Structures are given as C-alpha cells and as structure tokens.
Amino acid sequence: MRPLGRGVWQFSLPPRILSQGAVGGRREAAGPLGGELDQTFQDTSLGKVTWEQAEAALQEEALSLALHKARLAPEDLDLVLAGDLLNQCVSSTFGLLSFQIPFLGQYGACSTMAQTLLLGAMAVDSGACERAAAVTSSHFCAAERQFRLPLEYGGQRSPTAQWTATAAGAVVLSREGPVQVERGLAGRIVDLGIRDPANMGAAMAPAAADTLLRFFQATGASPAEYDALFTGDLGAVGSQLLLELLGERGLDLSSLHQDCGLLLYDRDRQDVHSGGSGCGCSAAVLCGRILPRLAAGEYRRVLFCATGALLSPTTQQQGASIPGICHLVQLGRA
Amino acid sequence: MRPLGRGVWQFSLPPRILSQGAVGGRREAAGPLGGELDQTFQDTSLGKVTWEQAEAALQEEALSLALHKARLAPEDLDLVLAGDLLNQCVSSTFGLLSFQIPFLGQYGACSTMAQTLLLGAMAVDSGACERAAAVTSSHFCAAERQFRLPLEYGGQRSPTAQWTATAAGAVVLSREGPVQVERGLAGRIVDLGIRDPANMGAAMAPAAADTLLRFFQATGASPAEYDALFTGDLGAVGSQLLLELLGERGLDLSSLHQDCGLLLYDRDRQDVHSGGSGCGCSAAVLCGRILPRLAAGEYRRVLFCATGALLSPTTQQQGASIPGICHLVQLGRA
Numbered sequence: 001m002r003p004l005g006r007g008v009w010q011f012s013l014p015p016r017i018l019s020q021g022a023v024g025g026r027r028e029a030a031g032p033l034g035g036e037l038d039q040t041f042q043d044t045s046l047g048k049v050t051w052e053q054a055e056a057a058l059q060e061e062a063l064s065l066a067l068h069k070a071r072l073a074p075e076d077l078d079l080v081l082a083g084d085l086l087n088q089c090v091s092s093t094f095g096l097l098s099f100q101i102p103f104l105g106q107y108g109a110c111s112t113m114a115q116t117l118l119l120g121a122m123a124v125d126s127g128a129c130e131r132a133a134a135v136t137s138s139h140f141c142a143a144e145r146q147f148r149l150p151l152e153y154g155g156q157r158s159p160t161a162q163w164t165a166t167a168a169g170a171v172v173l174s175r176e177g178p179v180q181v182e183r184g185l186a187g188r189i190v191d192l193g194i195r196d197p198a199n200m201g202a203a204m205a206p207a208a209a210d211t212l213l214r215f216f217q218a219t220g221a222s223p224a225e226y227d228a229l230f231t232g233d234l235g236a237v238g239s240q241l242l243l244e245l246l247g248e249r250g251l252d253l254s255s256l257h258q259d260c261g262l263l264l265y266d267r268d269r270q271d272v273h274s275g276g277s278g279c280g281c282s283a284a285v286l287c288g289r290i291l292p293r294l295a296a297g298e299y300r301r302v303l304f305c306a307t308g309a310l311l312s313p314t315t316q317q318q319g320a321s322i323p324g325i326c327h328l329v330q331l332g333r334a
Numbered sequence: 335m336r337p338l339g340r341g342v343w344q345f346s347l348p349p350r351i352l353s354q355g356a357v358g359g360r361r362e363a364a365g366p367l368g369g370e371l372d373q374t375f376q377d378t379s380l381g382k383v384t385w386e387q388a389e390a391a392l393q394e395e396a397l398s399l400a401l402h403k404a405r406l407a408p409e410d411l412d413l414v415l416a417g418d419l420l421n422q423c424v425s426s427t428f429g430l431l432s433f434q435i436p437f438l439g440q441y442g443a444c445s446t447m448a449q450t451l452l453l454g455a456m457a458v459d460s461g462a463c464e465r466a467a468a469v470t471s472s473h474f475c476a477a478e479r480q481f482r483l484p485l486e487y488g489g490q491r492s493p494t495a496q497w498t499a500t501a502a503g504a505v506v507l508s509r510e511g512p513v514q515v516e517r518g519l520a521g522r523i524v525d526l527g528i529r530d531p532a533n534m535g536a537a538m539a540p541a542a543a544d545t546l547l548r549f550f551q552a553t554g555a556s557p558a559e560y561d562a563l564f565t566g567d568l569g570a571v572g573s574q575l576l577l578e579l580l581g582e583r584g585l586d587l588s589s590l591h592q593d594c595g596l597l598l599y600d601r602d603r604q605d606v607h608s609g610g611s612g613c614g615c616s617a618a619v620l621c622g623r624i625l626p627r628l629a630a631g632e633y634r635r636v637l638f639c640a641t642g643a644l645l646s647p648t649t650q651q652q653g654a655s656i657p658g659i660c661h662l663v664q665l666g667r668a
Contacts, residue, residue, distance in 0.1 A: 001461040007436025009462035088646035102341025102520035107439035128343035186436035312422035
C-alpha cells in the first residue's frame with residue numbers, strides 16, 4: 001500500500017470482495033431496488049419485541065447471507081468491523097454477538113459502510129487477517145424514536161427530511177473475489193454550520209465535496225476513469241448542493257453522480273421526501289446493486305462515497321451545528 | 335505483519351509511539367496519578383457551557399499536548415482514530431473538528447484506547463499513513479446524565495459501581511519513537527448474562543478473560559515475558575473476577591495484573607466505590623503512566639487490555655444483558 005496524500009491511499013495488491021449480503025424492510029422491498037436485495041422483510045419487526053432487536057437482526061441476516069454465498073462459516077472470519085446509528089452502536093453488538101468473531105465497533109453515522117470497508121480492506125491488506133467482514137444497518141422505527149419523535153406522535157415531516165432505511169449490508173473481504181478495493185480515502189469532519197436536523201443532505205454535502213476534491217487532487221485521476229460515482233444518502237437536496245459546491249471548484253461530476261438515497265426509493269411513488277438515509281441505505285445499495293454489477297462487469301470502476309451527519313439529539317438540542325463526513329472507496333472489477 | 339490466530343497479529347516492523355498526552359479533571363488530579371498527567375483541570379467544565387463540550391475539550395487538549403511534545407502540527411497527521419461513550423461519539427466529533435485531520439470514528443466503549451491504538455498501528459504499518467493519532471475521552475458529568483441519573487438527583491451509588499473518569503488520552507503513532515506496538519488482538523463480544531448496570535466490572539471481566547486466554551494460546555507467550563498486565567477499568571469487583579476466571583483455566587496472572595480503574599484513584603481516600611471507568615480512565619493511565627515508564631525503560635514489555643461494556647441505556651431499560659469486549663495491545667520499549 002502507498003499513501004497518495006493525507007488519509008488517501010492506494011492498495012498495491014488490492015484486497016477483494018468475496019461476497020456480500022443486502023437486506024431490507026417492506027418499503028425497501030417496494031422500491032426500485034427491491035428485486036436486487038437478497039432478502040426483504042414485510043414484517044419490519046422481524047418478529048422481535050423491540051425495534052433495536054429488529055435492527056440487530058437485520059445485521060445478523062445480512063452477514064449470514066454474505067457468509068452463505070461465500071460458503072464460509074463465522075469461524076472463517078478473523079475480524080468484523082461494524083457500526084450503526086443507535087446509541088452505543090447496540091445493533092452491531094447484539095446483531096453480531098452470536099457469531100463470536102473478533103469485533104471492532106465503528107461509528108461513522110451513515111458513512112459507516114464505506115468506513116468499515118476501508119478498514120476491513122486495510123486489515124486484509126496488512127496481513128493481520130485472512131478474511132474480514134464489514135457490516136452496518138439502520139432501522140426507520142429505531143432511528144425515528146431516537147433522533148426525532150416517537151412514531152406514535154405522527155409528526156409531519158419537512159420536505160428536506162430524509163427517510164431512514166430499514167436495511168443492512170454486509171461484505172466479506174478476502175484475497176479472492178470478483179471485486180477489488182483499489183483506493184481509499186478517510187474523510188475530514190466538515191462543518192459549514194447547518195443546524196436543521198431535518199436537512200441532513202445540506203449538512204453532509206460539504207463533506208462529500210471536500211472528499212471528492214481531495215481525492216481527485218491526491219490521485220490525479222480523471223472522472224472519465226469511472227463508470228459511476230455513488231454518494232451515500234445526500235438525497236435530492238444534498239445531491240444538488242454537492243454538484244453546486246463541486247462546480248464552484250471547477251469539478252463537474254454530474255454525468256457520473258448517483259445518490260444511494262435517491263436509488264433506494266421511488267420518490268414519486270413512495271413518501272420519502274428528499275430520499276433515503278441511514279447507514280443501511282448506502283449499505284443496501286452497495287451490496288444489492290453496486291457490487292453485483294461490478295462482479296458482472298456492468299461497471300468496471302466506481303467510486304463509493306458514503307456520507308454521515310455527526311450529530312446527536314443532545315448536541316442538536318444544545319444548539320450545536322451538524323458536522324458531516326464522507327469516506328470514499330474506489331472499487332473495480334478484479 | 336503476520337496473523338498469529340483469529341484477530342491476533344504480530345507487527346513484523348513494529349510501529350512506534352512518538353508521543354502522548356494525558357489530561358484529567360479535579361478528582362483525577364487529586365488521585366495517585368495526578369502528578370503523572372500532563373494537564374489537569376480544577377474546573378471540570380473547562381469553561382464550557384455543556385458537559386459534552388467540556389468532554390470534547392478534553393480530547394482537544396490531549397491531542398494538542400501529544401502534538402506539542404512531538405513538535406508536530408495537526409497537518410502532520412494523516413489520520414485520527416477516536417471515539418467516546420457519548421451518543422453518536424460527539425466528544426470526538428466536536429473535540430477533533432478544528433484539527434481537520436482525516437477521521438475514522440470508533441466505538442469500543444471503555445476499550446476505545448486499545449482499539450484506536452490497534453487500528454492506528456495497523457494504518458501506519460500498512461503504509462496508508464505516515465503518522466496517525468489515537469484519541470479517547472470520558473467525562474463523569476456527561477456520562478452520569480446519559481447512562482444513569484442527572485447529577486442533581488443525587489442518587490446513591492452501589493458499592494459495585496465505578497466512577498467514570500473525567501480524562502482523555504491521545505497517542506501519536508509513527509515510524510519513530512521510544513515505544514513500539516508489537517502485537518495486537520481484537521476482542522470478541524462476550525456475554526455471560528450480567529444485567530446490573532451498576533456492576534460493569536462483572537460484565538467486562540469475562541471478555542478480558544477470553545482475550546487473555548486467546549492471546550496466550552495464539553502467541554505461545556509466557557507471562558514471564560511481561561513486566562506488567564494492565565486491564566482497563568475492571569475495578570475491584572471485575573479484577574477479582576478476572577483472576578478467578580483465568581485461574582479456572584489454569585492461567586495465573588495475579589503477580590502481573592494491575593487495573594487502570596484501580597490505579598487512577600485512591601479508593602480509601604476517594605469515593606469511587608469499585609474504581610474508575612470510562613474511556614478516559616485507561617487512556618489517562620496509558621498516556622500518563624504506562625507509556626512514559628516504557629519510554630524510560632522502567633518497563634520493557636507490557637500488555638494493555640482495555641475493556642468495554644457494550645450497553646446502551648435503551649437496551650438496559652429493555653432488560654437486555656450487558657455484553658463486554660476487551661482489546662489487547664502488546665507494547666514494548668523500542
């Protein structure tokens with residue numbers, strides 16, 4: 001591995017993605033990617049008695065699917081990197097407890113899929129592990145109660161608000177597999193002073209712009225080298241802001257850009273306002289659509305840039321701004 | 335680097351610890367390690383208007399001290415790995431925001447210092463970074479309100495309860511420095527069904543035992559190779575349980591064992607019940623005592639095993655058990 005800049009690196013012998021699992025809830029099943037998810041649950045409680053347990057079960061299902069596809073058992077994994085939005089990342093703890101895999105908990109808010117992928121690839125590349133997994137999830141009902149209002153309150157949603165996906169994704173990293181992790185970039189915390197928790201897209205767009213500008217500067221890559229650029233859940237508002245911010249700096253990525261928050265749902269048909277969000281949103285799009293298309297040769301090289309809003313309900317109530325972050329992974333067909 | 339077992343690895347060319355910073359509050363200043371911390375604050379609000387901001391300032395101070403000692407500027411760091419106990423790890427976000435260093439947020443509860451050290455060392459070893467920092471913190475007042483009761487309630491504390499340290503630690507990892515990171519182990523989530531949130535030591539001791547048994551089995555090392563073994567905040571109750579659990583498996587580490595939760599305070603003089611806890615506890619002991627003693631040659635080789643209890647107030651109120659985790663770092667004089 002060699003550094004290309006601060007927090008930007010290139011894998012000399014790219015680690016591979018051996019398999020992945022994508023799961024979703026009822027709304028995700030009814031969306032445009034419903035048929036591309038490995039498993040969906042019409043009962044979004046997954047038969048559990050709390051939303052937290054339901055979200056934990058999403059992680060368990062996603063990792064089980066990824067392991068099953070690779071014909072691996074949990075003991076074949078040396079490490080799992082996982083995180084989620086819930087306080088103290090309890091979906092990851094309880095969802096992955098039974099696997100008994102060495103575990104390093106991550107917190108990157110909705111950027112977690114990219115973050116776990118980066119560190120999992122680094123762990124495999126370093127020789128510390130033969131195989132590692134990267135897992136994340138979110139659940140609409142658990143997130144609403146924790147970050148906003150209890151569902152029973154029936155609050156109105158702002159047009160700029162996004163819909164937390166009930167979904168999870170899991171990736172198995174190894175030295176074999178059809179997709180390779182070629183480059184990585186760890187994002188910086190960027191805070192332009194956005195204070196509206198119903199407008200996460202605006203809070204995260206500056207971080208995505210910072211990451212993309214840093215990436216193209218450090219690598220000297222041309223946008224023409226990529227078949228697509230996926231941001232993780234900027235939604236409609238944040239996506240437009242991102243393209244504007246990049247345009248101001250002379251970088252036009254509009255023909256490449258897609259947003260996981262706009263792919264997971266049909267905004268005309270589904271009441272998700274500015275689009276999807278939550279760790280599970282970009283995770284499900286990565287594992288349900290992007291990785292299978294790379295494996296099939298439909299894409300040769302893409303950028304996956306998951307974005308996160310680093311707020312807590314406490315800091316929000318205290319009047320703090322909402323810093324954002326965006327981690328980037330360059331993926332290619334092996 | 336080469337793997338020694340599942341989630342256990344040995345650095346072929348050990349990354350170094352270049353410098354560290356340890357800060358604490360009033361109670362930590364009055365404890366046995368008061369003179370070994372780089373900076374202490376009699377006003378534990380650090381002049382801020384919220385406890386969350388005060389905790390963020392502890393991280394900022396700790397990293398500033400570590401940078402100052404190494405004569406480095408924030409832009410000399412390629413990556414910072416940090417986490418804390420607060421919901422969505424906001425002390426790390428807001429404490430490290432101004433440094434503008436590529437950031438990967440971690441969640442390992444009170445095991446965070448070991449976890450960030452492991453991944454920071456891996457990042458330097460892999461060649462992704464020239465220099466990385468590992469940072470964590472906790473604050474008694476922020477943690478009490480979030481996990482237990484508002485301070486104003488004046489609740490009685492159980493004799494098995496531990497005192498969350500108001501403290502932070504920061505380490506700069508590099509290819510140079512007096513201390514080296516020789517081996518690492520990522521812990522597994524261990525759950526023996528403890529449900530008493532006022533007895534974290536009991537919840538974490540089984541994880542510490544699992545980690546130490548795995549480590550000695552994977553490495554074939556003898557306890558005689560080490561000058562000391564530091565567990566991170568098991569306290570009096572958890573420390574005794576750890577030695578009992580290890581004894582049942584034929585491993586006697588009683589002559590090596592010290593616990594950061596028992597080192598930071600004087601339990602006879604200070605009202606901390608079973609001992610200290612919180613991410614900042616083992617971080618301050620590592621950065622204030624262990625690393626300086628390694629650098630001075632007073633220790634040649636030690637094991638640092640920070641432990642974490644992976645609960646949230648929500649899962650606790652829902653009646654869930656408290657899983658524990660323990661990550662291990664083998665440190666030696668370079």
